[in-house]
Amino acid sequence: MNEQPGSEQLSQAANKLEIEQINLFYGSFHALRDVSFTIAQQTITAIIGPSGCGKSSLLRLFNRMNDLIPTARVEGSIRLDGVPIYAPDADVIGLRKKVGMVFQKPNVFPMSIYDNIALGPKSHGLHHKGELQQIVERSLQQVALWDEVKDKLSSPSLNLAVEQQQRLCIARTLAVEPDVILMDESCSTLDPGAIARIEELMAELATKYTIIIVTHSMEQALRVSDMAAFMMFDDKKAGCLVEYAPTLQMFTNPKDQRTEDYITGRYG
Amino acid sequence: MKKTLAEVVTEKTFLVLALSAISALVLITVFIFVQGGPFITTQGLGGFVFGMSWAPSQGEYGIFPMIVGTVCVALGAALIGVPIGICCSIFLAEFAPPLLKNIFRPAIQLLAGIPSVVYGFWGLLFVVPFIRHYLGGPGLSILAGSIILAIMILPTVVSISEVSLIALPRTYKEGALALGLTHWQTIYSVLLPAAKSGIVAAIVLGIGRAIGETMAVIMVLGNSVALPESILDPVRTLTTNIGIEMGYAAGEHREALFATGIILFLIIMTINALAQYITRRR
Numbered sequence: 140m141n142e143q144p145g146s147e148q149l150s151q152a153a154n155k156l157e158i159e160q161i162n163l164f165y166g167s168f169h170a171l172r173d174v175s176f177t178i179a180q181q182t183i184t185a186i187i188g189p190s191g192c193g194k195s196s197l198l199r200l201f202n203r204m205n206d207l208i209p210t211a212r213v214e215g216s217i218r219l220d221g222v223p224i225y226a227p228d229a230d231v232i233g234l235r236k237k238v239g240m241v242f243q244k245p246n247v248f249p250m251s252i253y254d255n256i257a258l259g260p261k262s263h264g265l266h267h268k269g270e271l272q273q274i275v276e277r278s279l280q281q282v283a284l285w286d287e288v289k290d291k292l293s294s295p296s297l298n299l300a301v302e303q304q305q306r307l308c309i310a311r312t313l314a315v316e317p318d319v320i321l322m323d324e325s326c327s328t329l330d331p332g333a334i335a336r337i338e339e340l341m342a343e344l345a346t347k348y349t350i351i352i353v354t355h356s357m358e359q360a361l362r363v364s365d366m367a368a369f370m371m372f373d374d375k376k377a378g379c380l381v382e383y384a385p386t387l388q389m390f391t392n393p394k395d396q397r398t399e400d401y402i403t404g405r406y407g
Numbered sequence: 408m409k410k411t412l413a414e415v416v417t418e419k420t421f422l423v424l425a426l427s428a429i430s431a432l433v434l435i436t437v438f439i440f441v442q443g444g445p446f447i448t449t450q451g452l453g454g455f456v457f458g459m460s461w462a463p464s465q466g467e468y469g470i471f472p473m474i475v476g477t478v479c480v481a482l483g484a485a486l487i488g489v490p491i492g493i494c495c496s497i498f499l500a501e502f503a504p505p506l507l508k509n510i511f512r513p514a515i516q517l518l519a520g521i522p523s524v525v526y527g528f529w530g531l532l533f534v535v536p537f538i539r540h541y542l543g544g545p546g547l548s549i550l551a552g553s554i555i556l557a558i559m560i561l562p563t564v565v566s567i568s569e570v571s572l573i574a575l576p577r578t579y580k581e582g583a584l585a586l587g588l589t590h591w592q593t594i595y596s597v598l599l600p601a602a603k604s605g606i607v608a609a610i611v612l613g614i615g616r617a618i619g620e621t622m623a624v625i626m627v628l629g630n631s632v633a634l635p636e637s638i639l640d641p642v643r644t645l646t647t648n649i650g651i652e653m654g655y656a657a658g659e660h661r662e663a664l665f666a667t668g669i670i671l672f673l674i675i676m677t678i679n680a681l682a683q684y685i686t687r688r689r
Contacts, residue, residue, distance in 0.1 A: 202585060236587035246578035249601050258596060259586040308582070315586055 154221075155180035155319060155349045156201065161215035163196055165208065170196050172377040174215075176368060180318070183341060183350045185364035185386065187357065189401070192370045193378025194353040198321050201351065202238040203231050219319070236263065238319040239312035244328050245304035247311075252299070253292040255307055259315040278310040282340060302333035309340070320344065322352040326359065338363050357402055361390055369398045439672060443665030455666060461632045463652070463660040470667055472634050476549070476642030477674075479635060480624065481617040483553025484560055488617075489610050491557070492564030496609075499565070500572035501594055519562035527626030530555040535627055544639030547629030553638070555623050560613035567612060571605020572598060604685050611682040615675055621646040645671040 156178040163171035171193045178184050186194045196205065203224065205211040217224050224234050248255050256275045265271060275292065279285040284306045288299070296307055305325060312320060322341075326334045341350055341363050354360050360367055367386040373379045382389060382398045393399040410418075447455055450468060458469015499511055534554050539546030579601055583593040599606070629641020630651060643651075649664050649671075656664050 204581065204585065207581065207584070232587050232589060234587075235585055240581075240585040242578055242582065242585075244578065246576070246582040248579060248582065248597050258583075259588070262586070262588045262592045262596060311582075311586065 153180050154178070155219065156351075157216075157218040157221075158200075159216045159218075161197075161200065161213065161217060163193070163200065163205065164210075164212045164214075166210040169375065169377040171200075172373060172375075172379045174378075174380045176380060176383045178349065178351065178366070180349045181345060181347070182365040183345045183352065183363055184366045184368060185360035186351065186353045186368045186370060187355075187360050187401075188370035188378075188381075189372075190355070192372055194370055195323055196378065197370070198240075198323055198351060198353050201319065201321055202235050202240050204240065206231065236315050237317050238321060239315060239317035240321040240323065241305070241308050241312055241325045243324045245301060245308050247296040247299070247304045247307050249295070249297055251293045252288050252296045252307060255296050256311050256314045259311060263315070274314050278314040279307075281313050281344070282306040282310045283336075284310060302329055302336070305329065305333075305337065306340070309337075309344075313344075317348065319349045319351065322350065324353050324355060327355065334359070357390075361386060369393075369395075369401065371397050371401070436672070439665055439668050443662060443667070443669045446659070446662035446666045447669065450663075450666075455663075456670065459634070461648075463656070463663065466659065468659075468663040468666075470645065470648070470670065472632050473643050473645050473648050473667070474670070475634055476628070477618055477644040477646070477671075479549050479638070479642060480552040480556060480628065480644055481614050483549055483638065484556030484617040485610060485614050486557075487553055488557030488560045488613060489564055492561050492609070492613065493568050493606060495561070495565045496568035496572060496606075497594060497599075499569050501590070501598070515562055515565050518558065523559065523620060523623040524626075526555050526559055527623035530623065530627040538639065542639055544637075545629055545641055547627060547641045549628070549635055549638045549640060549642055551627040552624045552642075552644075555627055556617040556620055559620060559623065560616050563616050564609045564613040567609035568602070568606045571602040571609070574605070575601050608682045608686040611678055611685065615678040615682065618644075618671070618678070619646065619675055621650045625650050645674075 154177050158177070159175050161171055161174040162169070174197060186197060188194055199205045200213065200217060201219075201224075205213070213225055215225075219234065219237065223229065248258065250258075253275055256278050257271045260271060260274050265274075276285060276289075279288060284303060287303065296304065299307060305328075309320075309325075326337050329337065338359065341352070344350060345365075352359075352364065364386045367382075367384065367389045368380055369382045369389065370378050371381045382393065382395045384394065389398060390402055393402065446468075455468060455470060456474065457471050458467065459471055460467045460469045461472070495511075495515065499508055503511060530551055534551045535546040535548075537546075538544065538548060538551055542550070575598060579597055580593055583597040584590070588596070624644060625647045628643065628647060630643045630647055631641045632643050632648075633640075635642045645667050648667055652660070653664055
C-alpha cells in the first residue's frame with residue numbers, strides 16, 4: 140500500500156473498523172452471532188461464505204443500512220476510527236458519508252451523469268458550481284470513466300452500459316469523500332472483462348480507501364483481497380465468523396475444517 | 408390442444424361482453440357528434456368557441472365564458488388539491504406507520520365513493536356561506552367550486568402518486584441514503600424526480616376529473632354566463648351548462664348543448680391522452 144501524502148499520520152496498521160461481539164436479529168431470527176474482528180485501514184477485506192449466511196447483513200451493519208428494516212436489532216459494538224457507530228447519539232448521516240456503499244446491481248438514479256455525482260456533495264451543502272464541476276471530473280477520473288462520458292455529462296445515466304453504470308455508482312460514492320467503501324457483490328452482474336477492470340480499479344482505490352467486499356467468487360476474493368473473512372451457519376442457522384485471516388494464508392492453509400471444505404468445494 | 412365446446416362458448420361470451428363495453432364508447436361518441444356536429448358546421452367553430460354571449464332565446468351561442476370558467480375552476484382545484492394530494496401520497500408511501508396507513512388509505516378512497524350531489528350540498532351549506540361571510544361576493548364562486556373539486560380529485564391524485572412512489576426500485580432509496588442523504592433529501596431529490604411521470608399523470612387525471620364533474624359544481628358555482636373578474640365571481644362551466652339547460656332545451660338550443668358536449672369531450676380526451684403519453688414515456 141502506498142503512503143498517502145498529506146493524509147492523517149496514522150500508521151499503516153491502524154484499525155479502521157473494530158467489530159466486537161456483534162449479534163444481529165431480524166425479529167426473533169438470530170441472523171448473526173458473536174461476530175468479532177478488526178479491519179485495518181487501506182486494505183481490501185473479502186467476506187465470503189455460502190448464500191444466506193449473513194454476509195450482506197454484516198456488510199450493511201457498517202453503514203447502518205439495516206436501520207431500514209424495522210425489525211432489525213443490533214447488539215454489540217462496531218467502532219469506526221474508535222467511534223462507536225451504534226451509540227445512541229451516533230450520527231448516522233455522518234457515518235454514511237464516511238462509509239460509502241456500492242450495490243449488487245448498478246443503481247444509478249434516473250437523472251443525468253453529472254447530477255448522479257453532484258447529488259451527494261450538493262445534499263451535504265456544497266453549491267459552488269466550479270467546485271461541483273471539479274468533484275464530478277475528479278470522481279469520474281478516479282473510476283476511469285471521464286474520457287468516455289466527458290462530452291455527455293448532461294445525458295441520462297441510464298443510457299450507459301452496465302459496467303459504466305457500476306463505475307458511475309463507484310464515482311458517486313467517491314464524490315462524497317468516504318474513508319471506507321462497501322461493495323456488496325458489486326461485480327455479479329458484469330461480464331468477465333468488466334469484472335477484471337473493476338477489480339483493477341479496486342486495487343487502485345485501496346491505496347486510499349478501506350474496502351470491504353462481499354463476494355460469491357472464491358477466485359475474486361483470492362485475486363483482490365488482502366484479508367478474508369469466512370462466514371458460515373452455526374447449528375442454529377445463525378451466521379457466524381469461522382475464520383478471519385490473510386487471504387493467501389486462508390486459501391493455502393485454512394485453520395478450520397469448515398473453511399477448507401468450503402474453499403475446496405466440498406461444502407453442501 | 409383442441410378446445411372443448413364449453414371453452415369456445417365461454418370465450419365468445421366474454422368477447423361479446425367486452426365488445427359491448429367498447430361499443431358503448433363508440434355509440435356515445437357517434438351520438439354526440441351526430442347531434443352536435445351539424446350545429447358547429449353551420450355556426451362556425453370560431454364563433455361558437457370564442458363567442459362571448461350565450462342567449463339561446465336570441466339565438467346567440469358563444470361558450471367562451473364557460474370555457475374560461477371550466478379552466479379557472481379546474482386549475483383552482485388543482486392548485487388546492489394537488490399539493491395536498493402529493494404531500495398525502497408522500498406521507499403514505501414514506502412516513503406513515505402501517506397502522507396509520509391502513510386507516511388513511513381506505514379513508515381517502517372513501518372520498519371517491521361519496522355521491523357528488525352530497526359534495527355539492529355540503530359546499531352549498533358550508534363553503535359558500537363561509538366565503539360570502541369572510542371574503543365577500545355572492546359566495547357562489549370559482550373559489551367554492553375549486554375547494555369542492557379539490558377534495559373530489561384527492562383520491563385520484565393520492566392513489567396514482569402513491570403507486571408511482573411505491574413502484575420505484577428500493578435500490579434508489581438505499582443508494583441515496585447510502586450517500587448520506589437524509590430521508591427528506593432522499594424523497595425530495597431522488598424519489599420525487601424518479602416518480603415524476605406518475606405524479607404528473609396523477610395531476611393531469613385529477614384535472615380531467617375536475618373538468619368532467621357536473622353535479623357538485625352546479626350547486627356552488629352560481630352558474631352565471633359571464634367572464635369572471637375574480638375568484639369570488641360566479642361562473643358556469645361546460646358541464647354545468649349542459650346539466651342545467653338540457654332538461655328544457657329543444658331544436659337549435661339542444662344542438663348547441665350537444666356541441667358543448669363535443670368541446671368538452673375533446674378537452675377530456677386530450678387530457679387523458681396526455682396522461683397516457685406521460686405515463687408511457689420513459
